[in-house]
Amino acid sequence: MSKPHLELTGVEMAFDTPKGPFIALDNINLKIQKGEFVSLIGHSGCGKSTVLNIVAGLLQASRGGCVLDGHEVNSPGPERAVVFQNHALMPWLTVYENVELAVRQVFRKSMTRQERKDWITHNLELVNMAHAANKRPGEISGGMAQRVGIARALAMKPSVLLMDEPFGALDALTRAHLQDSLMEIQQELNNTVIMITHDVDEAVLLSDRIIMMTNGPAATVGEDLHIDLPRPRNRVALADDAKYVHYRQEVLSFLYEKQRKLESLNSRRGSSAKPEAPAAKHSASA
Amino acid sequence: MTTLSARISQSMASGSRQLLSGIQPGEWLSQGKQLLLPLVGILVFLGFWHLAAPQVETSLGAFPGPVQVWEQSGQLWQEHVSQRERADKFITMQEERNARILADNPEADVRIRDYPGAPTFLDQVVTSLLTVLAGFALASLIAVPLGIVFGLNRYFQAAVNPLIQIFKPVSPLAWLPLVTMVVSATYVSDDPMFEKSFLTSMITVTLCSLWPTLINTSVGVAAVNPDLLNVSQVLRLSFWTHVRKVVLPSSVPMIFTGLRVSLGIAWMVLIAAEMLAQSPGLGKFVWDEFQNGSSQSLSRIMVAVLAIGFIGFLLDRVMLLIQRKVAWNE
Ligand SMILES: Nc1ncnc2c1ncn2[C@@H]1O[C@H](COP(=O)(O)OP(=O)(O)OP(=O)(O)O)[C@@H](O)[C@H]1O
Ligand SMILES: [Mg+2]
Numbered sequence: 001m002s003k004p005h006l007e008l009t010g011v012e013m014a015f016d017t018p019k020g021p022f023i024a025l026d027n028i029n030l031k032i033q034k035g036e037f038v039s040l041i042g043h044s045g046c047g048k049s050t051v052l053n054i055v056a057g058l059l060q061a062s063r064g065g066c067v068l069d070g071h072e073v074n075s076p077g078p079e080r081a082v083v084f085q086n087h088a089l090m091p092w093l094t095v096y097e098n099v100e101l102a103v104r105q106v107f108r109k110s111m112t113r114q115e116r117k118d119w120i121t122h123n124l125e126l127v128n129m130a131h132a133a134n135k136r137p138g139e140i141s142g143g144m145a146q147r148v149g150i151a152r153a154l155a156m157k158p159s160v161l162l163m164d165e166p167f168g169a170l171d172a173l174t175r176a177h178l179q180d181s182l183m184e185i186q187q188e189l190n191n192t193v194i195m196i197t198h199d200v201d202e203a204v205l206l207s208d209r210i211i212m213m214t215n216g217p218a219a220t221v222g223e224d225l226h227i228d229l230p231r232p233r234n235r236v237a238l239a240d241d242a243k244y245v246h247y248r249q250e251v252l253s254f255l256y257e258k259q260r261k262l263e264s265l266n267s268r269r270g271s272s273a274k275p276e277a278p279a280a281k282h283s284a285s286a
Numbered sequence: 287m288t289t290l291s292a293r294i295s296q297s298m299a300s301g302s303r304q305l306l307s308g309i310q311p312g313e314w315l316s317q318g319k320q321l322l323l324p325l326v327g328i329l330v331f332l333g334f335w336h337l338a339a340p341q342v343e344t345s346l347g348a349f350p351g352p353v354q355v356w357e358q359s360g361q362l363w364q365e366h367v368s369q370r371e372r373a374d375k376f377i378t379m380q381e382e383r384n385a386r387i388l389a390d391n392p393e394a395d396v397r398i399r400d401y402p403g404a405p406t407f408l409d410q411v412v413t414s415l416l417t418v419l420a421g422f423a424l425a426s427l428i429a430v431p432l433g434i435v436f437g438l439n440r441y442f443q444a445a446v447n448p449l450i451q452i453f454k455p456v457s458p459l460a461w462l463p464l465v466t467m468v469v470s471a472t473y474v475s476d477d478p479m480f481e482k483s484f485l486t487s488m489i490t491v492t493l494c495s496l497w498p499t500l501i502n503t504s505v506g507v508a509a510v511n512p513d514l515l516n517v518s519q520v521l522r523l524s525f526w527t528h529v530r531k532v533v534l535p536s537s538v539p540m541i542f543t544g545l546r547v548s549l550g551i552a553w554m555v556l557i558a559a560e561m562l563a564q565s566p567g568l569g570k571f572v573w574d575e576f577q578n579g580s581s582q583s584l585s586r587i588m589v590a591v592l593a594i595g596f597i598g599f600l601l602d603r604v605m606l607l608i609q610r611k612v613a614w615n616e
Pocket of ligand 1: 016022042046048
């Protein structure tokens with residue numbers, strides 16, 4: 001096996017709280033190959049965002065570390081671009097300017113002005129947003145804004161693309177549409193992707209691998225499921241594909257039998273088939 | 287848990303807003319109301335004033351009604367015009383004289399003295415406006431950068447917060463003697479660029495109007511969306527780019543809220559400071575008329591009161607216009 005592209009070793013994360021340290025993550029070990037599409041799935045509050053933020057460099061692990069292409073990660077940088085749950089576009093900039101801010105910062109020296117311009121337009125076209133280049137985030141829908149957030153991240157030519165519930169706040173149709181675009185783009189660019197999701201179907205459809213996390217505190221990797229389905233994948237055709245159904249079953253049984261969360265099942269409406277409840281933290285900030 | 291449904295209803299609401307923005311049947315009505323109702327309010331006020339004023343007897347005669355005040359404002363304008371004519375004559379006379387002297391002796395040192403007459407009401411308005419704008423500009427130049435620094439640094443903010451809380455409520459009347467003494471002691475120059483009285487009023491205005499901008503700016507800067515801060519970190523923006531491209535635009539709405547409050551305070555403070563310090567301006571006009579005690583004084587003061595209110599209103603409107611131009615959320 002080749003040397004891993006991205007490697008997390010013995011990652012522990014302790015947060016300082018008024019009641020003393022809170023151990024959120026304990027001994028996370030993960031090796032990810034170049035071009036792999038990895039989903040992180042687990043119950044709310046188990047520490048998925050924390051893992052992602054450690055890879056992004058936005059958080060520092062209290063023990064262990066993260067190595068990307070042989071370099072230790074200890075600060076954020078554009079080679080690990082992040083797509084945030086609520087698009088995180090600057091509301092005062094147009095769609096074009098939002099992507100431009102990133103492109104100018106990353107390719108200030110290596111691209112001419114014209115090249116940058118073409119590159120921005122190219123990325124907006126990739127997510128089908130070139131037509132709204134001069135609109136502000138407030139003037140476009142949530143799904144469109146999320147696509148711009150993805151374009152901005154892709155435009156940085158990241159070696160790893162990190163996505164924290166990128167489609168969590170979207171309605172089912174928009175979500176399906178964006179999942180398809182994301183699959184196409186990933187097919188084309190062969191990016192390494194780590195994506196957090198609450199949606200089992202989304203995880204199975206998009207991923208090469210699903211990392212299932214145990215419940216916190218002191219959460220760790222519970223199961224590591226390789227999804228061996230041919231690409232390009234078609235959601236309709238897969239719906240009654242035996243392998244697909246089997247993978248889906250695996251994830252569901254991990255979440256609702258092995259890592260069953262009693263309080264969350266009782267208090268949450270309609271979460272029996274498809275856990276979609278957004279994190280309390282996110283709804284508060286939304 | 288409510289995120290999804292809230293979002294959907296939000297997007298539906300914005301959609302229907304967009305649909306409606308073409309023609310809104312209710313708009314005409316509401317625009318008519320918007321013009322009509324204030325007009326009704328003003329007319330009722332004038333009527334009430336007209337009836338009530340003669341009932342109030344003062345040592346200077348009955349309180350002036352709207353008619354007297356209107357006449358008096360015409361009178362003040364006439365005074366201004368005739369004063370201007372005299373001033374022009376005074377200057378041309380000097381110029382002619384100087385030309386004659388120069389014709390006789392090209393080396394002669396000639397001067398033109400300013401017209402020595404008292405400033406008119408309009409002159410005082412202009413003085414006040416210039417002073418308030420200068421004081422407000424200085425206050426903004428200090429408050430916005432300081433506010434950004436405080437907002438960016440929690441520790442700094444904690445250190446200066448008590449000072450801000452203590453200085454904020456200080457009345458201009460308390461600052462004035464101190465400012466006067468300091469200005470006369472430190473601003474010594476043979477050929478001063480500014481009048482001392484101008485500096486005193488301006489600095490007092492600055493000291494009192496600084497605080498709302500300072501506080502709002504620091505609150506705005508501290509409240510930048512953490513997601514956007516993360517974006518800035520992922521992009522590795524330099525400190526200056528971060529401030530220019532993320533922090534500043536994000537806090538512009540808050541900064542402008544502060545600036546508008548500051549400008550309102552600046553205008554109120556200025557009138558009080560001018561009255562107390564006898565520095566030129568509308569405040570002095572009011573005080574002089576009060577001391578004058580002629581039968582017209584009350585009407586003239588009333589003209590000044592209305593002018594002060596109207597100018598304050600206009601200043602706020604101008605700020606609002608600038609805010610609409612600059613702020614992204616308008
Ligand atoms: N800054 C912090 N200080 C203290 N505790 C924190 C902090 N950030 C996260 N935690 C705790 O760490 C745990 C993991 O949080 P995290 O946000 O990673 O969960 P998550 O899996 O992303 O959840 P969700 O699916 O709801 O987004 C939670 O129990 C949370 O309360
Ligand atoms: Mg999370």
